[in-house]
Amino acid sequence: MKLIWKFNLVLLGIFALGFAVAGYMSYRSLQSNAREEILQNARLMMEAASSSRNYTITQVKPLLDTQMKYHFLPQTVPAYAATEQFNELRKKHPDYTYKEATLNPTNPRNRVADWEGDVVNIFRNTSTTSEVIGERDTPAGRALYLSRPIQVKSKSCLDCHSTAEAAPKTMIELYGSANGFGWKMDEVIGAQIVSVPMNVPIERANKTFATFMGSLAAVFVAIFVLLNVMLYTMVIRRVTRLAGIANNVSLGNMDAGEFKTHSKDEIGVLTESMGRMKASLLQAMKMLEG
């Protein structure tokens, strides 16, 4: 097997291994980053929703307490405030969703869907679980959901949700007396669920991966071609000529050519040495003939 084939075979092997390892590592890293970005978005939105809840409880509701004696204002309800705030956001980002999924809600729009009920029950069954993260398919594509429990931690919650008799009359007028009662202190009654689409970050990660791997392949091809050109011009061609002259000289053909070089590299030194060896051989033969 010729030297260049051996060299290229090894080079291709190294390139293939490097390509595979780099591809695997970068794919995993990009996918992991994309998922982390999605999760980060979900957490940010969850915090925004929680902030909206707290703002409503601490600042908005006290201002509307007097009005609540005449009309029930759902704007004072933290779940309503957080959902409405998120609905505004959804006008520009319709694939993002937020829901205060509740097993027994006052407002029917907060009632749990099947899969949401499973999430709520995880929180109800394991009190130590503070966050559930998962993925699911939606009509808009794959989505990641982040959920946290809604727990009755304040007695003020029970002002509206203990019994219909104890609830504000204005609230009963608006929502009726059938739902949203019987809550108990410290009970997990639902879950905040933020759903974030995965398509865009994943597609972005895939695109980045393709670009990276394409660039890497281009670099490998360029290196491969360059190394071959260099190997041929700097080594193979000179060694082949040197080998041809040496082969003829060894067969007694002293007119096969001269070992000439201007290079001072290792092949140049070898060529000069071969030239001196040929001259010594010719001199020795003349001495024998004489």
Added chain:
Amino acid sequence: MALLSAAPSAATEIGVVTVVEGSARLLRGASWFKVPAGTRVEEADILEAAERGQVQVEFAAGSIADLVGSGQVYIIAAPAKTAPTALQVPGGWLKVVAAPPGLRLRTLPLELVIVDGVLVLHANGAAVEFFVESGAAKLIDAAPRPDGPARDVKAGQYGSTSASGAVVVVAGAPIAFADALPKHFLDALPVLAATLKAKPALVVEREITFAEAEPWLAGRDRAVFERRFSSRLRDPAFRSAVAPNVARYPMWDRLLNPQKYAPSDAPAAAPVK
């Protein structure tokens, strides 16, 4: 004659006007005064707010009353410091924030005493409705007699006079009442007295006319108002307006027609000019 020359006696300041919106004025003695924010109110003052006008008084004892017109509030002298300040409300919307010793709201068909709480009252003569926002009030149905038996009205309860004149109390304010409320009644009344240190000088608008005085002269405190407005008898226009119905006002009848009351053997005194 002494009554005719008597100026309103210096009364104790019991509160300060902290909000004035639109058209409002104050009746002290028999004179109408402009009522800028910062005006000190005294016992026996009458505050009046025109249509959409608003005037709020913060009492020294801590209670607040906010009147929205068209309506009037007559601040009646409390019999004792520990007794609630009485406010007679012949008409208008009134929101009160009561602090001990509280407020006694007098209307034609009923009275309400609230010591600690918030209450909204809407009066239009004999038609009265009210809602207790917080605390509790005592309702005295004035129809049988002014000091009739009291009943408790709790926070969240609404009362109104029915067609028969009886007062009906139910849970929760009806939507019509809530919709008709002056918008700012849906919020807590602001407390501003501490920011109004200046005491503006009162500027007289004019004297009260007989037409303006007549409703008060026909009310529960007619004797008080006869005495209070007697100085106006010096005004020929007022006097001529009184003349056709002078028999309704015995005190004034004596002043205007002393010859009717003179002993038959004594010379008749000259009538008031």
